[in-house]
Every structure is written in C-alpha cells, then in structure tokens.
Amino acid sequence: MPGKAxxxxxxxxxxxxxxxxxxxxxxxxxxxxxHLRASGLEVLYVRNVxxxxxxxxxxxxxxxxxxxxxxxxxxxxxxxxxxxxxxxxPDVEPKVSEHIDDIVALIxxxxxRGSAYASEGDVYFKVETFPExxxxxxxxxxxxxxxxxxxxxxxxxxxxxxxxDFALWxxxxxxxxxxxxxxxxGRPGWHIECSAMCMRHLGDxxxxxxxxxxxxxxxxxxxxxxxxxxxxxxxxxxWVHNGFIEVNKEKMSKxxxxxxxxxxxxxxxxxxxxxxxxxxxxxxxxxALDWSVGPAGEVSGxxxxxxxxxxxxxxxxxxxxxxxxxxxxxxxDGAVEPELRDAAAxxxxxLDDDLNMPAALAVAAELLRRSNDFADLAARKPAKLNxxxxxxxxxxxxxxxxxxxxxxxxGAAFLRRVRTRRANARGMNEADVEAKIAARIAARKNREFxxxxxxxxxxxxxxxELMDSPDAxxxxxx
RNA sequence: GGUGCCGUAGCCAAGCGGUUAGGCAAUGGUUUGCAAAACCAUCACACACCGGUUCGAAUCCGGUCGGCACCUCCA
Numbered sequence: 001m002p003g004k005a006x007x008x009x010x011x012x013x014x015x016x017x018x019x020x021x022x023x024x025x026x027x028x029x030x031x032x033x034x035h036l037r038a039s040g041l042e043v044l045y046v047r048n049v050x051x052x053x054x055x056x057x058x059x060x061x062x063x064x065x066x067x068x069x070x071x072x073x074x075x076x077x078x079x080x081x082x083x084x085x086x087x088x089x090p091d092v093e094p095k096v097s098e099h100i101d102d103i104v105a106l107i108x109x110x111x112x113r114g115s116a117y118a119s120e121g122d123v124y125f126k127v128e129t130f131p132e133x134x135x136x137x138x139x140x141x142x143x144x145x146x147x148x149x150x151x152x153x154x155x156x157x158x159x160x161x162x163x164x165d166f167a168l169w170x171x172x173x174x175x176x177x178x179x180x181x182x183x184x185x186g187r188p189g190w191h192i193e194c195s196a197m198c199m200r201h202l203g204d205x206x207x208x209x210x211x212x213x214x215x216x217x218x219x220x221x222x223x224x225x226x227x228x229x230x231x232x233x234x235x236x237x238x239w240v241h242n243g244f245i246e247v248n249k250e251k252m253s254k255x256x257x258x259x260x261x262x263x264x265x266x267x268x269x270x271x272x273x274x275x276x277x278x279x280x281x282x283x284x285x286x287x288a289l290d291w292s293v294g295p296a297g298e299v300s301g302x303x304x305x306x307x308x309x310x311x312x313x314x315x316x317x318x319x320x321x322x323x324x325x326x327x328x329x330x331x332x333d334g335a336v337e338p339e340l341r342d343a344a345a346x347x348x349x350x351l352d353d354d355l356n357m358p359a360a361l362a363v364a365a366e367l368l369r370r371s372n373d374f375a376d377l378a379a380r381k382p383a384k385l386n387x388x389x390x391x392x393x394x395x396x397x398x399x400x401x402x403x404x405x406x407x408x409x410x411g412a413a414f415l416r417r418v419r420t421r422r423a424n425a426r427g428m429n430e431a432d433v434e435a436k437i438a439a440r441i442a443a444r445k446n447r448e449f450x451x452x453x454x455x456x457x458x459x460x461x462x463x464x465e466l467m468d469s470p471d472a473x474x475x476x477x478x
Numbered sequence: 479g480g481u482g483c484c485g486u487a488g489c490c491a492a493g494c495g496g497u498u499a500g501g502c503a504a505u506g507g508u509u510u511g512c513a514a515a516a517c518c519a520u521c522a523c524a525c526a527c528c529g530g531u532u533c534g535a536a537u538c539c540g541g542u543c544g545g546c547a548c549c550u551c552c553a
Contacts, residue, residue, distance in 0.1 A: 012553075025553040055551070134481095137548075143480040144549050166550065190550090212553030216482090222550085242553070243483085249545065253552050280491065280501080286484075286546075304490070307502060317515080350492095358492050362500035372516050376509085449511055456513065467515050476515085 004042045007033065008198040008236070010211035010219065011093070013050040014074035015059040018081045019259040020245050020274070021252050024287060025212050027278040028242045028355070030087040030405055032208075035351040038402045046201045047090035048194060049075050051097050052187055057176055067177050068097060081262040084271040086405045094197040096188060100179045102196040103188045106230060107168045107181075115229040119159040121171025121184045127164040130225045136239060137217035166222055168192045191222040198235070199227060209236035213243055213284075214251075242283045252289070260289075260299075268301055270418060272409060273309035279357040279404060280308065310478070313418060315400070316411035318368050321375035322393055329378070334386025343367045343396035347403050360404060367396045379470075415476070422477040426463065433464055433475065440466075441473055 009029045012022055026047070033045050051071035060067040079089070096103075107123055110116035115129045127133050127141060134140055141164050157163060167189030172178030178185040188196075198209065204227070211220065220239060227235040245252040252259045265274055281287045294300030343363060350359035371393050377385055400406045423430050440455035459466060459475075467474045 010553075013551095019553085021553045023553090028553095138481055139549065140480080145479070164550085213483095214548075214552050217548060218550045219552095244547075244553080246546080251547065251552085255551060282492075284483085285491090288490090304502095307490080311501075321516085356492070358500070362492070365500055369517075373518090376516055380509090444511085447511085453512060460513085465514055468510080468513075469515095474515095478514095 003040075004044070005036050005208065006044045006202040006206035007036075007046065007208040007210065008194075008202055008206060009045070009047040009090070009209075010194055010215055011048040011050065011090075012074075012078055013053045013055055014071045014078060015053070015056045016074060016254070017261040017263055018078050019252065019254070019261050020265065020289065021212065021259065022078070023081070023085055023262050023274055024245055024278045025210075025242050026082050026087050027085055027275050027405075028283040028357075029210050029240075031279070031351070031357060031403075032210075032240070032355055033088060034405055035348070035355065035403050038399070039348060039352075044092075044202065045088070045090045046092045046094065046198065048094045048096070048197050049078070050193060051075065051095045052177065052193070053096075053190065071097075077263075081266075081271075084266065085262070085275045086272065086408050088405075092201050094201060096193040096197070099193065099197050099200060100188070102200050103192055104169075104179075104181050106192065106196045106199070106226070109230045110168065110226065113229065115226075116168055117161065118169075118183045119161075121186060122159050122167055123169035123183055123189075124160050124165040125168055125222065125226055125229075127162060127166070127225065130229045132228070133164075133225050134221065136221050136224055139217065139221070166191065166218065168226070191219055192226055194219070195223045195227045195230075195235075198223075199231075204231040204235070205233045206236055208238045208240055210240040210242070213241045214253075216241055240283075243281075243286045246286045246288045249288070260291075264299070265302065265305070268299070269305045269309050270312065270414065270421075272312050272406070272414070273305050275405065276308040276312050277305045279361055279406075280304075282358060283355055309418065312406070313415060313476075314368060315364075315407050316409070316414050318371050318375070319397055319407060319411050322371055322390070322397065325375065325378045325382075325390060327387055327390065329382035330390060331383060331386040334388060336386075336389045336392045337370070339366060340370055340389060340392045340396060343392070344399035344403075347396075347399050351403060357404070364400055364404070364406070367393070367400075371397070419475075419477050426477070428462065428477075433459065433462065437466070437473055437475060 007029070009026070012018065029047070033043050036043050049071075051068065056067050056071050060070045063070065065073070083089075107116060110125065111118065111123065114126070116123055116125050144164065169181060169183055169186050169192075170189055171184055171186045176187070178187055198206065209220065209223075224235050247258040250256060250258065262271075262274070278287070290303055291299050292301045292303055343366070346363045347360050350356045350363055353359065374385060374389065374393060397407065401408050420430065423433075436455055436459055440452050440459075443449075443452040443455065456466060463477055465476050465478050467476070
C-alpha cells in the first residue's frame with residue numbers, strides 16, 4: 001500500500017518491570033516509526049501487551065495478586081518507562097485478554113482447514129501441514145533437536161502428534177484464569193495471540209512485523225505458520241529483529257538474571273541517555289553493557305551510558321546557545337553551507353539505509369559541532385553570519401527530534417536534573433556552590449582577581465565546572 | 479548435530495569492491511583577567527589469521543582461530 005506502512009511489534013509480557021532489553025527494542029521501533037512518518041508515510045503502529053501468559057500466572061501465585069490485576073499494574077509501569085525514553089505510544093495497543101474471541105475464531109479456522117487438532121482439551125498446530133515451516137528461522141523440522149533446551153514440561157509432548165507441534169489453546173488447570181471455548185475452558189497458547197491481534201488490527205497481510213531477535217524462533221515462525229495456514233497469504237512483508245543487550249558477552253535475559261530494569265537505570269542516568277545509548281549501535285548488532293561498582297559492591301554507574309548522557313547534555317546546551325542568538329544581529333540573506341543545509345536530508349538518508357542509527361548520530365555530531373561554531377561566531381562577529389544558516393541549523397536540530405526522538409525534553413530542566421542528580425550522588429550541596437559562585441562574581445566585579453581565582457580553585461576542587469559569559473556565570477558538574 | 483551472527487586504531491562504533499564515518503579518551507592550539515565550555519589540529523593509510531578472486535578487498539570466495547545466539551521461558 002503506497003504511502004502507508006502497517007507495523008506490528010511484539011510487545012512485552014507484563015509480569016515484571018521493563019528491563020534494558022525491552023527499552024532497546026521499543027526505542028529501535030520508535031525510531032523506525034518516527035523516521036517513516038518523517039518520510040511522509042502514514043504509519044499505523046500496533047504494539048500489543050501480552051497480559052495472559054504462563055509467567056503471569058506463575059508470578060501471580062508468588063505475589064498473591066490476581067493475574068489480570070498484576071498484568072494491569074505492569075502494563076502501566078511499561079507505559080511509564082517507555083514514555084520516559086520518549087517512545088511514542090502505539091496507535092493501537094491490543095491486549096490478549098480483550099481478543100480471546102479472535103483467538104478462538106482463528107483456532108477454529110485452523111481446525112477446519114486441518115492445520116490443527118484438539119487433544120484432551122488442548123489444541124495443537126499440526127506443523128507437518130505447513131510445508132514452509134522454518135522459512136523465517138532457516139530451520140528444517142528434521143534438523144531440530146526437540147527438547148534441546150530441556151524446558152519441555154507439562155506432559156505436553158504426550159498430547160502432541162509430533163514434537164514440533166505447538167499449543168494454540170491450553171486447557172485450564174485448577175485455579176488458572178480461563179475462558180470458555182469449544183474445547184473446554186482454557187487460555188491461548190503463546191504465539192496465537194499475536195497472530196490474532198495483528199490480523200485483527202492490520203489485516204491478513206501487512207508491511208513490517210518486529211520484535212527481539214529471540215522471537216525469531218519459535219514465536220515468529222509459529223505466527224507465520226498459524227496465520228498463513230489460515231489465510232493462505234503472506235503475513236508480513238518484512239521481519240525486523242533487534243539484537244540483544246549483552247552483559248559479559250552474554251545475552252541479557254530474565255532467565256539468566258543478568259538484567260537491569262529501566263527503573264534502576266533511571267536512578268543513575270537520565271532516561272534520554274538510555275535512548276541515545278540504544279542509538280549508538282546498529283539495531284541488529286549486539287549492544288554490550290558495562291557498569292561500574294561502588295565501594296559497597298553496588299552498581300554505581302554505567303560508563304557508556306554516562307558518556308551518552310554527556311552527549312545529550314551537549315545537544316541541549318547547543319540548542320540553548322542556538323536559541324539565544326538574536327536574529328536581528330545576523331545578515332538577513334546569504335549562502336548556507338551545504339553541510340548545514342543538507343543535515344536533515346543526510347539524517348534521513350542514514351536511516352533509510354537499514355535504519356543506520358550510528359550513521360545518523362555521525363550526522364548529528366557534525367551538525368552540533370557546526371552549530372557551536374556558529375554560536376561562537378555569533379557572540380563575536382554576528383554580522384559575518386546569516387539568517388538562512390541559523391534557520392538551517394534550527395531545522396537540523398528539529399530533525400534530530402522528529403527522526404531520532406532526541407532533544408524532546410525541556411533542555412533547561414534536563415540540564416538542571418542532571419546537575420542535581422550528580423550533586424546528590426557526590427554529597428554536594430548546590431546552595432553552597434551557588435553561594436561560592438556569588439562571592440566570586442562579586443570579587444570579579446571589584447577586580448579582586450586573586451580572590452576570584454581562589455574561589456574558582458575551591459570550586460574546581462569540588463568538581464564544579466564554571467562557565468563565565470559576558471552576562472552570567474553558569475555551572476555544571478561534568 | 480542443525481541454523482544464524484560477530485571479530486575495525488587506547489575504548490565504543492559505522493562500513494555491503496575504489497573519495498575523511500562518527501564519538502570518547504589523550505596531546506597541542508584558538509579563545510579567556512585566569513579558567514571552563516566551544517571550536518581547530520594530531521592520534522588514524524585500523525580492519526582476528528592464512529590463502530584465493532580482482533587493475534583494486536575491511537568489504538567477495540575458501541579455510542583456520544576466537545566469541546555469541548537460537549533449536550519450544552526470553553525484547
């Protein structure tokens with residue numbers, strides 16, 4: 001469908017807080033959606049919430065909270081976390097619990113076509129009826145070692161006709177949430193919910209289906225089998241999978257327990273720094289995470305993400321400098337350097353190339369560098385600069401927001417928050433610093449430079465970075 | 479056993495057969511009452527190893543070594 005893009009992204013199973021892996025995934029697809037929209041496409045973005053699932057039931061039993069209530073609580077926390085990293089809300093956010101009818105109808109359709117069979121209250125997809133099975137993950141059923149992960153339980157295998165068959169519907173056990181169905185009370189198996197929801201909201205065939213690399217098999221392979229067996233149409237034209245965050249060269253995952261929740265990270269760095277961090281690596285490549293440990297053995301920081309945070313500070317500081325330039329001081333007309341004139345287009349070109357976010361950041365780096373150069377000159381020889389160039393810079397900076405979702409915060413608030421957080425982390429009192437700065441300003445006014453330098457030295461020793469400008473002194477904590 | 483992915487200068491990281499990727503760190507400079515920030519320059523003819531194809535290879539092909547992931551919990 002020209003001019004339109006229909007996108008389905010596999011959303012979280014809401015039994016716990018979002019971790020960095022989730023953040024990466026949804027930031028990547030957020031950049032994709034923003035970029036496609038900025039390119040003029042009308043995007044319909046659907047991202048589900050899986051609120052009916054074995055893990056939710058298990059967690060629910062552990063915490064003594066009703067499964068759907070538990071799911072609702074973590075759904076809310078996900079939304080908050082994603083909002084904090086400036087992810088746009090999807091246009092539709094379907095929940096499994098609200099699509100049971102669609103799921104049952106799809107299963108019935110598969111049974112009618114001979115692609116699925118009921119067995120003791122369960123329903124299984126009959127993999128041998130779908131000859132293309134394995135086309136996404138490059139697997140052949142004959143080559144697979146069934147149960148290689150040692151996680152097959154439940155005596156499910158006895159109810160299956162073939163070990164590769166997978167559950168579409170699971171009969172409810174005592175005390176589990178269940179819905180009525182032609183095969184008795186039960187709940188959907190993992191996989192079928194996404195088929196039902198994406199087809200409900202995007203049709204039998206759509207443009208992009210995405211998710212984490214770990215969903216390629218079995219989740220997406222099974223979605224293809226279920227959906228295409230039912231409709232005879234290609235489910236998605238394109239499959240997009242983001243790589244993992246790695247910890248000590250291993251995948252960050254719930255099962256390994258080596259994950260950081262978004263909320264833990266938000267205490268140590270600005271959420272937008274996390275977003276920037278995701279952009280530093282191509283979406284398909286692994287993203288290695290390091291952290292530093294404090295005296296008590298606690299996680300004290302994330303060096304790479306802190307570097308990203310400084311880049312975001314640089315972005316906001318640059319924006320402030322550009323915003324402060326008075327248009328009336330510049331020449332009204334003049335040529336614009338191609339690098340500035342084309343910044344937004346170059347950004348778009350980088351993202352057109354398989355969503356090359358690091359290449360986009362390289363464009364951003366040049367734009368910011370030249371913007372600061374412009375701001376330096378604006379303070380000294382504004383008549384040499386021209387208004388069209390200033391407008392080009394502002395357009396370029398705006399493109400960083402529309403294309404990459406960077407710089408959407410209030411800059412002053414961002415910078416103040418970062419400073420306060422660092423001050424608190426170092427046990428510094430901001431008011432004391434401000435008082436010293438005021439004393440230094442007074443000393444400078446009286447041309448008592450020795451005293452002023454003494455105060456500067458004290459502040460420097462505290463780690464304070466002072467910036468004198470003709471009309472004010474500002475400070476930051478690097 | 480099967481199937482994918484990866485190995486780029488001190489660190490992070492683009493690159494998809496031929497023109498500087500970029501960032502961080504470090505060093506020198508411009509600027510400043512002194513600084514910081516910012517900007518400029520250098521570090522950078524780097525691409526795991528061994529062969530091959532080509533006028534030309536980080537990029538293609540074959541092999542070796544090392545690392546990772548998936549083969550029904552995972553973003």
